[in-house]
Amino acid sequence: MGIVEEFLDLKDETDADLLAMQVGDFYEFFAADARTVADVLDLQVSEKSAHGSSYPMAGVPVDDLTPYVATLVERGYRVAIADQVEDGADDIEREITRIATPGTFVDVTGADTRYLAAVVRGDAWGLAFVDVTTGQFHVADAETETDVLTELHRFSPEEVLPGPELRSDDDFLGALRERADATLTLHEASAFAPGKAAHSVREQFGDGALDSLGVDSDSPAARAAGAAIDYVAATDAGVLASLTRLQPYRADDHVELDATTQRNLELTATMGGDGDGSLFATLDHTVSAAGGRRLQAWLTRPLRDRAELARRQAAVGALADAPLARDALRDVLGDVYDLERLASRAAGGRADATDLLRIRETLAALPEAADALESDPDLADSPVTEVLDGVDREAAAGVRAELDAALADDPPKTLREGGLLREGYDDELDELLQEAREHEEWLDGLATREKDRLGITHLQVDRNKTDGYYIQVGKSETDAVPEAYREVKSLKNSTRYTTEELEERERRILRVEEERGDLEYELFDDLREWVGGHAEALQRVGRALAELDALASLAEHAAANRWVSPDLVDGDDLAIEGGRHPVVEQTTEFVPNDARFGEGRRFLVVTGPNMSGKSTYMRQVALIVLLAQVGSYVPADSARIGLVDGIYTRVGALDELAQGRSTFMVEMQELSRILHAATERSLVILDEVGRGTATYDGISIAWAATEYLHNEVRAKTLFATHYHELTALADHLADVANVHVAAEERDGDVTFLRTVRDGATDRSYGVHVADLAGVPDPVVDRSREVLDRLREEKAVEARGSASEPVQAVFDLDSGEFDAGSASEPAAEAESAADGGEATELDPEAREVLDNLRDVDVDETPPVELLSRVQEWQRRLEE
Numbered sequence: 005m006g007i008v009e010e011f012l013d014l015k016d017e018t019d020a021d022l023l024a025m026q027v028g029d030f031y032e033f034f035a036a037d038a039r040t041v042a043d044v045l046d047l048q049v050s051e052k053s054a055h056g057s058s059y060p061m062a063g064v065p066v067d068d069l070t071p072y073v074a075t076l077v078e079r080g081y082r083v084a085i086a087d088q089v090e091d092g093a094d095d096i097e098r099e100i101t102r103i104a105t106p107g108t109f110v111d112v113t114g115a116d117t118r119y120l121a122a123v124v125r126g127d128a129w130g131l132a133f134v135d136v137t138t139g140q141f142h143v144a145d146a147e148t149e150t151d152v153l154t155e156l157h158r159f160s161p162e163e164v165l166p167g168p169e170l171r172s173d174d175d176f177l178g179a180l181r182e183r184a185d186a187t188l189t190l191h192e193a194s195a196f197a198p199g200k201a202a203h204s205v206r207e208q209f210g211d212g213a214l215d216s217l218g219v220d221s222d223s224p225a226a227r228a229a230g231a232a233i234d235y236v237a238a239t240d241a242g243v244l245a246s247l248t249r250l251q252p253y254r255a256d257d258h259v260e261l262d263a264t265t266q267r268n269l270e271l272t273a274t275m276g277g278d279g280d281g282s283l284f285a286t287l288d289h290t291v292s293a294a295g296g297r298r299l300q301a302w303l304t305r306p307l308r309d310r311a312e313l314a315r316r317q318a319a320v321g322a323l324a325d326a327p328l329a330r331d332a333l334r335d336v337l338g339d340v341y342d343l344e345r346l347a348s349r350a351a352g353g354r355a356d357a358t359d360l361l362r363i364r365e366t367l368a369a370l371p372e373a374a375d376a377l378e379s380d381p382d383l384a385d386s387p388v389t390e391v392l393d394g395v396d397r398e399a400a401a402g403v404r405a406e407l408d409a410a411l412a413d414d415p416p417k418t419l420r421e422g423g424l425l426r427e428g429y430d431d432e433l434d435e436l437l438q439e440a441r442e443h444e445e446w447l448d449g450l451a452t453r454e455k456d457r458l459g460i461t462h463l464q465v466d467r468n469k470t471d472g473y474y475i476q477v478g479k480s481e482t483d484a485v486p487e488a489y490r491e492v493k494s495l496k497n498s499t500r501y502t503t504e505e506l507e508e509r510e511r512r513i514l515r516v517e518e519e520r521g522d523l524e525y526e527l528f529d530d531l532r533e534w535v536g537g538h539a540e541a542l543q544r545v546g547r548a549l550a551e552l553d554a555l556a557s558l559a560e561h562a563a564a565n566r567w568v569s570p571d572l573v574d575g576d577d578l579a580i581e582g583g584r585h586p587v588v589e590q591t592t593e594f595v596p597n598d599a600r601f602g603e604g605r606r607f608l609v610v611t612g613p614n615m616s617g618k619s620t621y622m623r624q625v626a627l628i629v630l631l632a633q634v635g636s637y638v639p640a641d642s643a644r645i646g647l648v649d650g651i652y653t654r655v656g657a658l659d660e661l662a663q664g665r666s667t668f669m670v671e672m673q674e675l676s677r678i679l680h681a682a683t684e685r686s687l688v689i690l691d692e693v694g695r696g697t698a699t700y701d702g703i704s705i706a707w708a709a710t711e712y713l714h715n716e717v718r719a720k721t722l723f724a725t726h727y728h729e730l731t732a733l734a735d736h737l738a739d740v741a742n743v744h745v746a747a748e749e750r751d752g753d754v755t756f757l758r759t760v761r762d763g764a765t766d767r768s769y770g771v772h773v774a775d776l777a778g779v780p781d782p783v784v785d786r787s788r789e790v791l792d793r794l795r796e797e798k799a800v801e802a803r804g805s806a807s808e809p810v811q812a813v814f815d816l817d818s819g820e821f822d823a824g825s826a827s828e829p830a831a832e833a834e835s836a837a838d839g840g841e842a843t844e845l846d847p848e849a850r851e852v853l854d855n856l857r858d859v860d861v862d863e864t865p866p867v868e869l870l871s872r873v874q875e876w877q878r879r880l881e882e
Contacts, residue, residue: 008054020084030063038062070111077109080187102240106187107163115293121161122228130224132232138344139246143225144253156184157263168193198222201230209250217252246348248540259306260650268655289560291338295553306633316635322386323559329380340366343546351536357415364407399541422520436520473510474500567637571644582641585624595758605741610724611765612745618724652678653689686719731764
């Protein structure tokens with residue numbers, strides 16, 4: 005069978021997008037696959053002839069396959085790898101040994117998690133999240149589709165396996181594509197069947213695994229877990245060995261952070277999509293890849309377990325108070341490798357000698373880390389040392405000792421050429437090494453012996469792949485070579501020779517090298533399998549070192565930025581003194597502010613000028629609460645925080661017209677989510693509600709939402725608004741209070757004080773902001789004139805290109821001018837405003853004007869004034 009024909013047959017066997025087939029020292033791609041990889045990987049395309057046809061061909065060296073496949077996988081391709089296998093005959097056969105997919109690719113280099121997710125819908129929802137690179141395996145239940153999408157956003161999987169019942173649900177798949185930038189793969193439906201799925205879970209984790217987690221064997225969660233295991237096995241069965249622990253993941257263990265909130269609070273990326281400027285980037289002082297991954301997981305999955313939070317908090321405090329020991333610990337952790345991933349590679353049979361060497365070096369850091377913690381008495385008595393309690397130090401020391409005894413100090417990258425293992429590790433290998441040394445000594449002395457025997461000065465012994473071992477003699481002395489020398493190659497200035505003795509020695513050397521390479525590979529494979537058998541113990545060490553790194557990072561930041569330990573309580577308190585925004589304070593001289601919730605203050609209406617800092621203030625409150633439930637110190641002078649079950653935010657929205665949703669629709673959907681999901685134990689942040697529609701509609705929605713949150717949900721709420729009418733609710737709803745961000749105005753100049761004070765404000769200073777933004781002076785000046793007219797309830801002139809202005813009344817409800825002929829309506833309006841008679845008006849209109857004259861605008865509450873205006877408008881329209 006020809007190469008191309010074999011490639012095409014193998015391609016038909018797999019549903020992978022691409023096939024890489026080993027052909028000697030290269031992995032080759034043919035036909036359409038060749039053109040695809042050439043475009044993605046920038047490879048040269050050649051042609052291969054077969055059966056009278058010509059096929060595109062592109063290839064990569066065997067030793068360089070991994071980075072190329074990694075690039076393809078990053079682009080979302082599923083790549084099947086076909087390796088050459090021994091069949092006991094002279095023919096070379098090939099078979100597909102694994103499929104690299106976005107969610108199951110082990111050979112990754114980045115620090116981020118790479119989850120595979122499976123989703124099942126039954127009576128409820130079931131989720132499974134698997135990171136084959138670290139062995140993490142979580143199963144979870146969910147009540148609603150929204151909860152599912154939230155968890156998918158939180159875990160951010162690379163690949164998602166939707167269950168059979170979801171594959172025709174276009175709405176769900178559309179939402180999934182929108183929320184998760186993941187490859188969707190339709191794995192065979194039978195893997196999701198309850199019986200097969202439960203069997204897969206039991207085979208992987210033991211008969212009692214599901215029972216121990218309280219998961220029914222036919223539940224959606226079990227079906228999702230089983231399907232994920234089956235998919236991992238189908239793509240690369242060896243990877244299953246790295247999956248050693250099944251963990252439950254329950255929403256009630258963690259603070260609810262929906263996708264919108266994670267984006268609005270900029271936990272891992274800014275609103276613009278950049279990592280820099282996010283909360284994670286600000287707090288990340290970790291010195292290892294695994295430590296950074298752990299810290300990011302903590303920030304996106306805050307806890308509700310007060311005892312665990314207290315343990316973390318105490319550990320952070322102890323490390324913050326022990327700078328010398330903390331520095332020593334971080335120095336040690338800076339030299340460790342990603343042990344969770346290395347253990348998974350070993351368990352999956354993927355680890356090379358460098359990987360095992362890194363495992364050895366990381367295990368050597370374990371006692372050094374313990375010594376660093378014990379170097380400070382206060383630190384030694386703190387919860388920090390408990391991090392290492394779950395580590396089997398005896399097993400870790402045993403693995404390290406075995407690797408010390410086995411591995412050479414500088415092993416080669418290739419596994420079949422020898423040089424991997426130390427002398428003394430294996431008796432049979434030692435015999436081969438001794439024989440190889442004898443041959444080497446014989447060769448080392450050959451040139452000297454021949455020079456002395458023949459009297460030739462320019463003679464040397466060397467070896468290359470083309471000529472093998474040879475004796476090279478300069479041209480000027482070739483007449484002195486004996487008849488036993490047989491010429492191999494003539495060069496410009498010398499001639500190469502061989503002898504029967506040298507050829508015999510070469511055969512013996514090649515035999516020893518081949519036997520040594522085969523034996524070392526066999527021994528290394530056994531060693532790797534033995535190390536992989538300790539994957540769970542190694543993963544525990546890796547997780548412990550990662551946790552120490554994450555705790556030290558939080559401590560480093562707390563110590564450098566004067567953060568304090570929050571007082572965590574089970575009640576409903578929330579009192580922050582001198583709070584600061586953890587990110588903004590890094591780049592500006594920040595003005596601290598208090599936040600106080602309690603009796604009569606569960607719902608704070610936040611007013612104040614544009615650009616004065618309302619959004620920053622509300623976000624900082626949310627981030628301080630979040631950090632407290634991470635176990636971190638917080639940016640404040642003091643903080644007393646009752647644990648929340650969720651943080652919900654609605655902070656602006658981008659138009660999503662491509663998905664058929666306008667800004668206002670997105671705003672209303674986010675509001676709907678909050679009103680349905682938030683509870684009395686939640687924290688809600690609303691930055692404007694109802695601004696995307698007409699004024700009265702917007703006020704009505706904001707008003708009703710405020711009443712509902714106050715009366716029904718009762719969540720602690722911060723609500724920033726420019727609808728100053730809402731401030732009147734503080735006089736009517738028991739738990740609503742007003743706060744405002746202060747501004748100072750002198751001689752027309754406005755200064756934003758960034759200070760939050762009790763009480764409401766009635767100014768937004770939008771025209772001032774327009775001036776700051778560089779809006780042309782004529783526009784700003786005219787804006788001030790119009791604003792003054794509106795405040796005085798006078799008619800506004802619409803200035804056109806004509807020389808005479810057109811006076812008109814602007815109807816705020818309709819957003820339109822109600823203009824007359826130019827002069828008569830203006831005169832009539834002025835006459836009415838001045839109390840004169842307007843004979844053209846009917847009695848009803850005249851009565852409205854009389855009522856208007858009697859109103860004291862400065863003394864009438866805004867809500868009552870708005871109500872009267874609506875009534876007058878209704879009467880005039882009738």
